[in-house]
Amino acid sequence: MYAGDAAPPRKPVTVPMLREFKRDRQRITMLTAYDASFAAAMDEAGIDAVLVGDSLGNVVQGRRTTLPVTVDDMVYHCAAVSRGLKAALLVGDLPFQSYATPDRALDSSHRLMAEGGAAMVKLEGAGPLLECIEFLTRRDIPVCAHLGLTPQSVRKMGGYRVQGRGDEAAARLRADALAIQDAGAELLVLECVPNAVAAAITAELQIPVIGIGAGVACDGQVLVMHDMLGVAMGRRPRFVKDFLGEGGSIRGAIRAYIDAVRDGSFPDAEHSYES
Numbered sequence: 001m002y003a004g005d006a007a008p009p010r011k012p013v014t015v016p017m018l019r020e021f022k023r024d025r026q027r028i029t030m031l032t033a034y035d036a037s038f039a040a041a042m043d044e045a046g047i048d049a050v051l052v053g054d055s056l057g058n059v060v061q062g063r064r065t066t067l068p069v070t071v072d073d074m075v076y077h078c079a080a081v082s083r084g085l086k087a088a089l090l091v092g093d094l095p096f097q098s099y100a101t102p103d104r105a106l107d108s109s110h111r112l113m114a115e116g117g118a119a120m121v122k123l124e125g126a127g128p129l130l131e132c133i134e135f136l137t138r139r140d141i142p143v144c145a146h147l148g149l150t151p152q153s154v155r156k157m158g159g160y161r162v163q164g165r166g167d168e169a170a171a172r173l174r175a176d177a178l179a180i181q182d183a184g185a186e187l188l189v190l191e192c193v194p195n196a197v198a199a200a201i202t203a204e205l206q207i208p209v210i211g212i213g214a215g216v217a218c219d220g221q222v223l224v225m226h227d228m229l230g231v232a233m234g235r236r237p238r239f240v241k242d243f244l245g246e247g248g249s250i251r252g253a254i255r256a257y258i259d260a261v262r263d264g265s266f267p268d269a270e271h272s273y274e275s
């Protein structure tokens with residue numbers, strides 16, 4: 001094959017393209033990564049977005065919760081991942097209390113973007129956080145919000161449970177989702193929410209909704225890499241699927257995950273929650 005016959009490089013995924021994916025009904029694929037080599041394998045397989053999640057507290061550092069993760073940890077892992085990416089959008093998680101005030105949120109986000117190479121930052125919650133979302137987005141910092149099961153609230157919630165069950169909780173979740181969109185968020189991660197609730201929110205929002213344990217009607221899906229490869233420690237949540245078996249190798253598993261999200265075969269009923 002001549003060099004000229006090689007497939008042209010993939011167009012880098014940008015924040016505005018996320019809404020185009022939603023408009024075109026092209027499901028968005030996202031995985032977490034924490035280092036350059038796995039990030040490069042995901043990028044080569046055609047993943048749309050890579051999240052450096054504060055789940056690194058669990059799967060990399062071996063902690064019971066994400067609460068001890070620091071901004072320094074996030075900057076270190078974002079920078080490593082960004083060196084492995086050519087086209088995928090890099091989203092960096094803001095760790096617990098690093099966005100307790102708008103000024104702290106600006107400082108932390110600035111570090112994730114300037115030192116870590118993130119194109120977007122993610123934060124958990126709505127209500128008092130709406131001020132932060134507005135503050136950041138007005139300063140050209142793209143924000144991904146995270147609602148439903150928000151692991152940084154584990155102490156307040158008393159454990160990791162499905163959220164949005166029952167009319168009242170579903171209505172609250174819907175109102176929060178609309179509020180984060182109004183505040184300027186460009187993307188929403190919905191975690192552990194019944195299918196029907198996630199489907200209604202996805203249909204109502206203009207911004208894309210990425211589900212994790214939120215059913216197939218979302219605009220895209222995310223999984224923690226270690227879950228997708230079946231190597232995470234501890235109890236495996238219902239929504240997790242190990243793709244290594246069917247993929248046959250790490251690269252095969254990544255491709256199998258991307259294909260299953262794009263063709264709508266993941267998540268199926270076995271990997272999601274009814275009301």
Ligand code: KIV
Pocket residue numbers: 032051052053054055056093146189212222223224
């Ligand atoms: O920290 C993380 O990996 C996340 C995903 C589970 C969405 O927030």
